[in-house]
Amino acid sequence: MKIRLVTDSTADIPADLLTKHKIEVVPALLIIDGESYADGEGITREEFYARMPTMQAPATTAAPSVGSFMERYEKLLSAGAEKVLSIHAASTLSGIFNAARLAAENFGERVQVFDSKQLSLGCGFQVLSAAEAIAKGTAIGEITHLLENLQKKLKLVAVLDTLEFLRRSGRVSWTKARLGSFLNLKPLIELVDGRVENLGAVRTTRLANIRILEMLREVGNLEELVILHTNAEERARQFLANFTSNLPAPPRVINVTTAIGAHLGPNGVGFAAVRK
């Protein structure tokens, strides 16, 4: 059976892997000073973060339209795919999953939408794992079962440079309750089961790096690892220099998509890892 994969731009899967596994990407939308951009098109990640401090109003994001998902599914099915598996950013944090779900309703059994309950490579690793399973001829029911197991072995953590963007995004409830506005804090966050949890905070980049490294070591034996950052490549590499892993190749360092970055702010670092 021929199964094709669809995801969205927030999964942060590098272009070479998208091509290799023939993964279709629907871009999320980015709205900057009234103008709408497809994520990854029209404005580069570097440009976006560079412009961030001078934007008149904070950038916002929007899910792709139901129509854009329908078009994509239609295209794949008419090109010979028997089934489409559409894997997306956590439904608790973004409307992308819901847009895909509504689009899929028009295709019955042929399109299945799956909630990764993750963001960035936390979702991306699930998509890539699905691609490998498809290559081995695994049945679609089996694949979603595999992904649910994978979710339990995923860890996605980050330390943000400021709480400001996350607070404004309204996506977490603890910003007001705990990390009040008197001190400049760099919050430590973890994405668990579609929720952004707070692991505390630090006040310096030195300590931020130490904390992230501690958490990475706590993961233990690694199956997969990418280092994530929001336009802070130098910092990400610096922090990576202090880390040795059991992995065969050095991990990729990825500038997180602007659709997520708009809610985190620049100069954050973190990682997405899969435990063996």
Added chain:
Amino acid sequence: MSDELAAARAKRVAEMQNLPFDGQAYKRLVEAGLTWLRTNQQTVNALNVFPVPDGDTGTNMVLTMQSAYNEIKDLGHHKVSDMAAGVAQGALMGARGNSGVILSQIWRGVARGLEGEEVLTGANLAKAFADARDTAYKGVVRPVEGTILTVTKDIAIAAEAALEETDEPITILEKLVAAADASVEYTPELLPVLKQAGVVDSGGMGLYLILEGMLRYIYGEPLDTPTMTVQPMAALEFEEAMDSVEEGQDWEVVVDFYPENELELKPFYDALEEMGTSIQVGEGDGMYRMHIHVPLENRYLPIDYIMGLGTITNIAMENLLAQMDELNKNSEKDRLELTNIEPGEIAIVTVSPGPGISRIFASLGVAAIVEGGQTMNPSTQELLAAFENLPTDKVIILPNNKNIILAAQAAKEVTVKEVHVVPSRTVPQGLAAMLMHNPEGDTEKVAAKMIKSLDDVRTGEVTTATRTVEIDGVNVETGQVIALLDGKLVLAATTVEEACLSLLKKANIEDYELITMFVGADYARSEANRVADIVQEKYPDQEVEMQDGGQPHYQLIIAIE
């Protein structure tokens, strides 16, 4: 001693010996100990090793004894054991500061030694102090000699030795007091910091005064005339006097002067009492400071009077009612938003020395704040009261001061709630720990994380020296600005600016990123701004942040991260 006085004393002792030393007698002894200690409170407070306004041992011990006495003052028991148990309970609940906590352990040991006893005898008194010694040593993680512990030990040894000669309790008490006196005098030989500072141990001195007070009561000697009537300058507490502004006495006058001849205190006080209330007199390096509250029409009287005694160097006069209004307005502004804790969540209880610092702690999600710090160590009871009524059984306490850690641990002992003490010694440490708080986590794990984070930050403190002394190789003169780094005195300077810059240099500030200055209540914000600008200019790679701390006595508390 004159023959006359000796005869009077002997007569009184003979009378006392005929009375049973039962529970009621024990109560009067405790009251006498408390009164005598209170009379000499400032003397004990002045025995500060560091020349900083610190957790005042005398005040802490008085408050602890007061709580002990309150517990028994209305009890009608005749058994000495019942009364001793009451004293132990009251002392435990009211314990403040390290010395207060150890004192409460002493009373606990005494109660244990007197268990089941009807009246005091020489034998059970000796046993009581043997138990007191054992309990006191156990109450401290790392016992240090040359402190109240040593004094307790020497008392126990003296009591045991005295038993070989007599079983008469008054004679034994006399021996105890003599042993305590000698022991206190010897403390500088055992503890180098005392010798260096030229003082005896304050806690030991407090214990000696309590016992001496008991003996003075037996001798029929007055308990309300202090051995020293003039306080050291640093001990003056004008703000406390604000609490007691009487009707009509609404002007505050403070006069600094050098008396021409030696100041005769009795006529001086008598004259001042004619003019007003809330009189306090302090002395330092020959200069006297007089504080008084007077009615409007009398406000020049104290000045005219003192002008006749010597040279006035400074006069301050303020309308107290206007000041009170200002205070009330401020307290309105400073209302805190504390986090509401749900059942099952971990509540953080923190000690804060100032309103600004309280506000920051509140913004980080603490459930309760107990006011206190360097000069005012909250009691076990106050810490307990802060969390007993919270709707959760999980509590973490941040004492934020080395003198409050023991009281926090004592609070943990007397509650059924699961309490962990994260031994933060400074405000910056408490804030660092607070950043690792997770209200929904496992209490033990959260506490462990918080403890680990205490080393994430270094603490600088800038204050004014209250004594002339040499400590840790630093020569300090009264009135100089001094700086402490992680609790250790590192330098003396003439200005806050100079102290601050030298402190940062000593801390190797180039290795750090962030300097947060918490500005004290008595330090002008504009001045703090100026110092912050200079620091920023000198260290452009470090971020300098300023926060309103509102703490007393310390111009700056500095977090270095």
